[in-house]
Amino acid sequence: MNLDTTNPPPKLLIKGLGKRYGDITALEPTDLVVNTGEFVTLLGPSGSGKTTMLQMISGLTEPTCGQLQVDGRDETTTPVHRRDMGLVFQHYALFPHMTVSENIAFPLKMRGFDAAKIRERVIETLAKVQLDAYGDRFPRELSGGQQQRVALARCFVYRPQVVLMDEPLGALDKNLREHMQFEIKRLHREFGTTVIYVTHDQEEALVLSDRICLMNHARVEQIGTPREIYSRPKSIFSAKFIGLSNLFEGEVSDAGNGRIVVSNPNGKFEAKAENCGPLVNGHATLVLRPEHLRPGPAGRGQNSITGKVSEIIYVGSDTRLVLSLDDGETVSVRHDPTADLPEMGASMTYHWPVDVAVVVS
Amino acid sequence: MTAATLSPARSPFRLRVGALWLAAPAIAFLVVFFLIPVGRLLFLSVQGDGGTLSSEHYDRLLHTEVYWRILVITFRIAGLTAFFSLLFGYPLAYWLSQMKDNRRNQMLLMVLVPFWTSYLVKAFAWMLLLGNEGVINRLLTGSGLAGGSLPLMYNEFGVIVGMVHAMMPLAVLTMMPVMSGIDLRLSQAAGTLGASGAHRFWMVYFPLSIPGLAAGGLLTFITSLGFFIVPAFLGGRQQTMLAQLIIVQVQELVNWAFAGVLATMLLATALVATWIYNRLFGLSSLSATEQTGGRTVDGWTRRIGFMLLEKIASITALATDHVLVRDRRTRILPAYSAIAIFFLVVPTLMVIPIAFTSSRFLEFPPPGYSLRWFELYFNSPIWISATVRSFGVAFATAILATLIGGMAALAIARSRSRWNGAIFAFMLAPMIVPRIVIAVGLFYLFAQMGLVATNAGLVIGHTVLSIPFTFVATAAVLKGYDWRLDQAAASLGAGRLQVLRLITVPLIRGGIISSFLFAFVTSFDELTIAIFVSGGLKSTLPKQMWDDMILQLNPTLAAVSVVVLVIVTAILLVAERIRR
Numbered sequence: 001m002n003l004d005t006t007n008p009p010p011k012l013l014i015k016g017l018g019k020r021y022g023d024i025t026a027l028e029p030t031d032l033v034v035n036t037g038e039f040v041t042l043l044g045p046s047g048s049g050k051t052t053m054l055q056m057i058s059g060l061t062e063p064t065c066g067q068l069q070v071d072g073r074d075e076t077t078t079p080v081h082r083r084d085m086g087l088v089f090q091h092y093a094l095f096p097h098m099t100v101s102e103n104i105a106f107p108l109k110m111r112g113f114d115a116a117k118i119r120e121r122v123i124e125t126l127a128k129v130q131l132d133a134y135g136d137r138f139p140r141e142l143s144g145g146q147q148q149r150v151a152l153a154r155c156f157v158y159r160p161q162v163v164l165m166d167e168p169l170g171a172l173d174k175n176l177r178e179h180m181q182f183e184i185k186r187l188h189r190e191f192g193t194t195v196i197y198v199t200h201d202q203e204e205a206l207v208l209s210d211r212i213c214l215m216n217h218a219r220v221e222q223i224g225t226p227r228e229i230y231s232r233p234k235s236i237f238s239a240k241f242i243g244l245s246n247l248f249e250g251e252v253s254d255a256g257n258g259r260i261v262v263s264n265p266n267g268k269f270e271a272k273a274e275n276c277g278p279l280v281n282g283h284a285t286l287v288l289r290p291e292h293l294r295p296g297p298a299g300r301g302q303n304s305i306t307g308k309v310s311e312i313i314y315v316g317s318d319t320r321l322v323l324s325l326d327d328g329e330t331v332s333v334r335h336d337p338t339a340d341l342p343e344m345g346a347s348m349t350y351h352w353p354v355d356v357a358v359v360v361s
Numbered sequence: 362m363t364a365a366t367l368s369p370a371r372s373p374f375r376l377r378v379g380a381l382w383l384a385a386p387a388i389a390f391l392v393v394f395f396l397i398p399v400g401r402l403l404f405l406s407v408q409g410d411g412g413t414l415s416s417e418h419y420d421r422l423l424h425t426e427v428y429w430r431i432l433v434i435t436f437r438i439a440g441l442t443a444f445f446s447l448l449f450g451y452p453l454a455y456w457l458s459q460m461k462d463n464r465r466n467q468m469l470l471m472v473l474v475p476f477w478t479s480y481l482v483k484a485f486a487w488m489l490l491l492g493n494e495g496v497i498n499r500l501l502t503g504s505g506l507a508g509g510s511l512p513l514m515y516n517e518f519g520v521i522v523g524m525v526h527a528m529m530p531l532a533v534l535t536m537m538p539v540m541s542g543i544d545l546r547l548s549q550a551a552g553t554l555g556a557s558g559a560h561r562f563w564m565v566y567f568p569l570s571i572p573g574l575a576a577g578g579l580l581t582f583i584t585s586l587g588f589f590i591v592p593a594f595l596g597g598r599q600q601t602m603l604a605q606l607i608i609v610q611v612q613e614l615v616n617w618a619f620a621g622v623l624a625t626m627l628l629a630t631a632l633v634a635t636w637i638y639n640r641l642f643g644l645s646s647l648s649a650t651e652q653t654g655g656r657t658v659d660g661w662t663r664r665i666g667f668m669l670l671e672k673i674a675s676i677t678a679l680a681t682d683h684v685l686v687r688d689r690r691t692r693i694l695p696a697y698s699a700i701a702i703f704f705l706v707v708p709t710l711m712v713i714p715i716a717f718t719s720s721r722f723l724e725f726p727p728p729g730y731s732l733r734w735f736e737l738y739f740n741s742p743i744w745i746s747a748t749v750r751s752f753g754v755a756f757a758t759a760i761l762a763t764l765i766g767g768m769a770a771l772a773i774a775r776s777r778s779r780w781n782g783a784i785f786a787f788m789l790a791p792m793i794v795p796r797i798v799i800a801v802g803l804f805y806l807f808a809q810m811g812l813v814a815t816n817a818g819l820v821i822g823h824t825v826l827s828i829p830f831t832f833v834a835t836a837a838v839l840k841g842y843d844w845r846l847d848q849a850a851a852s853l854g855a856g857r858l859q860v861l862r863l864i865t866v867p868l869i870r871g872g873i874i875s876s877f878l879f880a881f882v883t884s885f886d887e888l889t890i891a892i893f894v895s896g897g898l899k900s901t902l903p904k905q906m907w908d909d910m911i912l913q914l915n916p917t918l919a920a921v922s923v924v925v926l927v928i929v930t931a932i933l934l935v936a937e938r939i940r941r
Contacts, residue, residue: 060549080552081561093550097568102667106564109671110555154554164553 009072011036011162011194012057017066019052026052028219029066034162039188039195043205043241044215050198051166053215057196058087058164070162081110086155088165092147094139100150101126101135107158125157128187145176149183156187163188165197169204181207202242206230214238230289234277235360239287244320246331248286252276252359262286262359266325269303269357276359287358290320291334293350304351307331309342323348384772384784387765387828395791395825398802403628405805406621418622428606432626435603438517438592439585442524443532446581447574449525449701450532454573456698457533458540468702469537470937475705476530477929479886481906482922484594486711487523488514488914489723491595496711496725519595524585530705531584532577539573559681563674568666572642579638580792583631587795590888594910603627604797608892611801624798635793709926716919723914734920744905744921750895751885751902754816758823758884763877765824766831771865774839792829796889799825804893814899822890827880834879838872871939878936882929 010033018029027049034040042050055061057068059080068076075083086107094103101122108118126132129149139147148168155163165184169177185208188195199205205212206226214221214229214237221241222234233239236247250264260276262269262284269286276284298304307323310330319335321342333350335341342348409415422428457465457472475483490496491513501507513519543566551561589604596602603623610620711725716734718727738744769788773781791799803822804813812818842865850864851857866873891904900908902925909918 058553060552080549081555081557083553085553087550087553089546089550091546093544093546095547095551095565098667106551106556107554110551110557110560158555 009069010034011038011071012196013067013069013072014053014057015067015069017053017056017063017068019049019056019061020064025218027056030220032213032220032223034194034196036161036194037192039185039197039208039210041197041199041205041209041212042215043199043202043212044221045200045241047218048215049218050200050215052218054087054164054166054196054198057162058085059083060087084161086158086160086163088151088155088163088168090167090170092139092151092168094147094150094154096139099136099138100131100142103139103150104154104157107154111158121157125153128156128190129153129183144172145180148172148180152184152187156191156193159191160193162194162196165195167199168197169199177204184208206242212242214241216241232275232358233287233360236285236287239285239358239360244290244332246288246290248288250284250286252282252284259354260359265327266329267303267305270354271357271359272355275355275357277361284359284361287360288331288352288356290332292352292356293331293333294352295336295339295348295350297349298351301354302351303354303357304349305331306347306349309344309346309348312341312344321348323350380772380775381778381780381784382772383775384769387769387788387832388784390765391787391791391825391828394803394806394821395794395799398806399624399628399794399798400802402617402621402798402802402805403625404621405618406625408618418618421619422622422626428623431601431603431606434600435586436630438520438524438600438602439582439588441521442528442585443578443582445521445525446528446532447536447578449704450529450536450577451570451574452694453529453698453701454533454536454540454577455570456694458537458543465541466937470933471702471706472530472533473933473937474930475526475709476534477882477886477933478709479888479903479906479922479925479929480527480590481886481888481903481910482712482925483527483709484523484590485906485910485914485918485922486708487519487526487591488594489711489715489725489919490708491519491522494723499725514595515597517596517600520592520600523591523595524588526704526708527588527591528581528585529701532581535577535580536570536573539576540570543569557674557678557681559678560671560674563670563677564667568670575638575642579634582634583793583795586631587627587797587889589797590907604795607797607801611804611893617805620801624801627795628798631793631795712919712922712926715916716923718916718919721916723916723919734916737917738920738924741917743900744902744917747900747902747905748924750816750819750899754819754823754901755881755884757816757820758827759877759881761820762824762827762831762880763835763873766828766880767835767873767876769828770832770835770839773836774842775844788832789829791825796826800890800893803890807894813894815894816899818894819891819901820884822894823884823887824880826887826890827883830879830883831876834876835869835872838869842869874939875936878932882932885928886925 012032012034014030014032014034016029016031017027019026030049030053032040032053042053044050052061056063059075059078063076066076067074070083095106098106104122104125105118108121113121122135123132126135129152131146131149131153134142134146134150139150142150148171151168168184169180172180181204184195184197187193197205197208209226211223211225212229213223216237222229222238224232226242229238230243233242233245239245239247248262248264248266248269250262250269253261253263254273255261255270258273259270260273262271271286293305305323305325307325309321310324311320311322313320313322319337319341321333321335323331323333325331331350406418407414407416409417453472457468460468488495492498493510493512493514495513497513498507498510501511502509513522547565547569548561551565556564587604589602589608592600592602593605603626607620607623607627610616610623714727715723715725717730717732718724719729719731719733720727766788769784773785800822803818803825807813807815807818812821846864846868847860850860855863886903887901888903888907891901892907895901895904902921906918906921909915
């Protein structure tokens, strides 16, 4: 290995980038690093600032503060059409007065490609999105899924280094959406492009992303791989927004041996201190995923909880049980498909290993 | 209660027939007072002395050079007017289309008031401004910028200024709805794909705005074609237009046949322009009731057009991207729009100080102020009777036009008949046929029916002109109407008339009231028909103004103009209030 080369700068480096509209903060100053070829998703509810962030990266919105670097170059104020980025719009924004081919040729024309090269590229890209026969149609003559593919083709055809996507699948039905997710992944892989993807759909984020940037209230809540965010949420919001979770709120005390205890009227629950974030006033919430609960009483290094089965929900691949505790709190449990289904109203005890629980403040 | 109201879905035939009947009064009215009179006028042009078919009148046209010249002048002035109205109106319409709804409605008044202000008031104001002793010349000589008076009036310059001022609001109002329908994300998308500001405009925005541009061009061209007020006052001999010639043929020479020939020329041109427009864009995009997607014609014209736009874009890109600083660019449009609105609004306001002058002359600035000209107006039986007549006629016209135009709109909205398109076009036809042609046709008809110089004749004529407005205004509100409410009312036991009275009409009240007010203003400002149909003691206010202006300009005219201005502005403000 050559020790002389310093690390190349990341594809995108966002430093303290923020946006205010008068008194309203659309995005608090935010940092984010995106590496070449990475697929990063900005995930969050509406109004969380994810679209603002995307628009500032694309250059459609000017930031109030902060800096954006691409390959180490400052591009904070580069006009939108001079950035080598592609943006796929939520409602596609295909030009209605141009044919499919003309739409796809547009960015190449703007970049001064010669006619022969344009023709070749357009045909090649049309084939990549399986629209070979549709070049001479107008966008309105295509179905929603086809229009979406044209939008993708128009973006990937000029091989931008960074592709930004703003809820591109929002207008499609569920089946088509899953198909297009696969398509987007394939294009990402084939072109090796860096992708920043905005969505409010947590499942979509889990399926597509290398890393997820979870956003809420105009700031970043947590950044990490889908696995990290799912298994080690850093806040109640993270725990609730991604996947199902059970939350036990209570007082925290140190149990020694690198253990802490969260106690509330339903019991005392141990957790590893290393799975615990910084605490406020000794008050904390223990997060437990439904699939971690197993039937039967607690053994060594395990916690347990007992309640009555109050709902049995069949969701196709799984069955979910809802357990009502004495104080009216409910706990979701993923039913083990190899075991017998309990009766409604039956009293059940479930246990879990101490080290799967996470404590957040 | 009939079966049709209870279960419209099960008796489509009855419903269709039932709904279309509502259009019958409007159709009958327009056939009798529009189609037949215009048709007869055209027929007169090919009738010889003995009532036989003859081309003698056309021969006269072909062999008289002066008529040829007038024909060419008319096309030239109408063409130039349309061109400049679009050129100067386009940025203003764009600016308005970018605004938030609330602010746009406020700013739109700045276009609507000049749009509805009487052409006579506007022409009068321009005479005050452009005359040898007018405001502009005084300012120029007073400040030493010009040695002597510049010839601003009684030439083509004066006519074009007056015409563009008169037609620009129409162009803006036609283009703006198309522009606000353009998805702004398309321009943004073009930006992210690498298009500069100039490319974004010329290759994406501009082609999408062409339907609006074409509609604006068509309407301003056709209206200018039959125009006579501005050329009569601001033009010289060299700017005589076809409509003026028609007036002379009818009023002074009583040569109906030759008037018919000239009317045919006007009408044929208007129809050819409309036909071309319809081929390219579809007639329905003329009214805001239809989505103006237009037809996309794929072929060599489109491709060549694109190549041309691409070249234009590249050239302008050089200019805008390198010469202009970014900050300065964003300020150009508001600054331009302010100037354009100034041009539309302020000249008309010139009549106000003149109306209050103490002088017997049209001096500016007035040497002193007084109310003497208003006193003269209010004490003059001629002016007052003309004003009262105008009010009465406008009121009757508004009721009649709203009723039959509204019923026709209801018919179209409720029916899915294949006749809809034809009825739609027929209702708009009085807007496309030049007014002077309708007026002369009606004059010929009324002369035989004894309706000349009667209020009834005026109401009928004005109703013909107002029906397109009331029809379109009502059709626009009906488009967003939820017909299930009618079905719900019927299922709750309301009869057909009760549904109309208690449910439909209250819910579309805004549209009905605004169509009433628009018809009122149309009639109140109308001159063309009044020139022929009213006269002597039966004059309307515009007719009285016209007669006075031809004789001699005097400050009373300014006082009358102020009265007209106040009334029209008040009506528009009321309409704007109600619409909200």
